[in-house]
Amino acid sequence: MEMQRMTVLLLPGQGAQRERMAAALLGRDGAFTEAVEEFLAALPTGAELREAWLRPAPNPALDDALLTQPLLFAVGYGLGRVVSGWGGAERPLLLGHSVGELAAATLAGVMDAAEVAALMADRAEVLADAPAGGMLGVSASPDELRPYCDGTVVVGAVNGPRQTVLAGPERELAEAGERIAADGFTVRPLRSGYGFHSPSMASAAQRQAHALAGARLRPPTGSLVSSRTARPVTAAEAVRPDFWADQLQCPVLYWPALRALLDTYGEQPGLVLLDASPDRSLSAPARRHPAVRGGQSVVVPLLAQPEGEDFGAARAAHGAAVAPRAYAAAAASAPSTWAISAAGVFSPSSSSSEMVTG
Structure with a gap:
């Protein structure tokens, strides 16, 4: 008997924000609205966030990470609650990019x-005290960018085989960007005013750890x-x-994570x-994977339009899938296959499951 597919929910992070993303669902989809309102009510700047979110394009305010980080969480959390309420398969396997990982958690x-919400208020x-910085998307592999990384400017994210993000302080990143373009x-x-996922965020990360110390963190269910x-x-x-x-301060290994899922369970x-x-x-690199090209795995946009609309195709695909229990049991002890060098460049590693950032 043919096995049913497993559902994986991909949640976006910094850089994926768009004007009025999923806004059409507010007040129309009960699960989405309840989740978003729950978060906005707990966030001290919830009213300002709502106003900025619903503003039509162009909206330069979405370049401000102080706004986009909680907004991306709210939308990702709301969409996750929608999918979780569909029935059929149990809750999907969750993979979030950057702040999307907080929504997944x-x-x-x-x-x-x-x-x-308390964490975002502290953030x-x-x-506000973090150094000015930025992020550059480069059409190159991490290995090709090795000559431009010096431990200050680093690989901040691996989003695809040749979709790499560099991050770091403003001046150093600008100089590296000029060399790379040349x-x-x-x-x-x-769209980021900070060098997220780079050593320039080390002090901010330490302060966030103190803010989270009072939270009642639990093992994932x-x-x-x-x-x-x-x-x-x-x-x-x-x-x-x-x-x-x-x-x-740590790099985003989004493509290695997604590729591992596709390599192991894609067919x-x-x-x-x-x-x-x-x-x-989030699904762009997966479309070129053999499992998707061969039809064994499928990609379904959850938002057929950026503002959100009917979930018919996504709901049908999810309803025909199964819960990812086998994955959780088989992969819980699997080591990471990527490591980061001191200069901030990733490379495959069969012996280390830790990321060295020193």
Whole structure:
């Protein structure tokens, strides 16, 4: 008998924000509205966030990470609650990019929305003291960018085979970007005023760990994959405040995490990849994977339009899938297959499951 596919919910992070993303669902979809309102009510700046979110394009305010970080969480958390309420398969396997991982952790029961709201309020204060920085999307592999990384400017995210983000302080990143462009690579600044996922965020990460120390962190009750380690989150990791706080300074291994899922389960039983990003960027690299090209796995945009509309196709695909229990049991102890060098460049590693950032 043919095995049913497993559902994976992909949740977006910094850089994927778009004007009015999923806004059409507010007040129309009960699960989405309840989740978003719960978070906005707990957030001290909830009213201002709502106003900025619903403002039509162009909206330069979305370049401000102090706004976009809680907004991306709210939308991701709301969409996750929608999918969780569909029935059929049990809760999907969760993979979040950057701040999307906090939404995934909340959906998996590690923390609750009020605790994340408190964390986001603290993050606003922390980032106010952080150095100016930025992030550059480069059409190149991490290895090709090795000559441009010096430990200050580092690989901040691996989003695809040739979709890499560099991060670091403003001046140093600008100089590196000029060199990279002069050498013929396509470079695109991302909407961020900070060098997220780089050593410039070390002090901010330490302060966030202190803020999380009072939260009641719990082991995940669902299948949760980390884009920090590219493997499932363990119970021991989930209850450590620094594991979540260090996201600010640690690189995002999104593509290694997604590729591992596709390599392992993409053909048998196959995956349903629900892309919750408004620009469909989370599933873009997966579309070139043999399991998707061969039809064993499928990609389904959760937001057929950026503002949100009928979930018919996504709901049908999810309803035909099964719960990812086999994945959670088989992969819980699987080591990461990537490591980071002192200069901030990733490379495959068969012997280390830790990321060295020194």
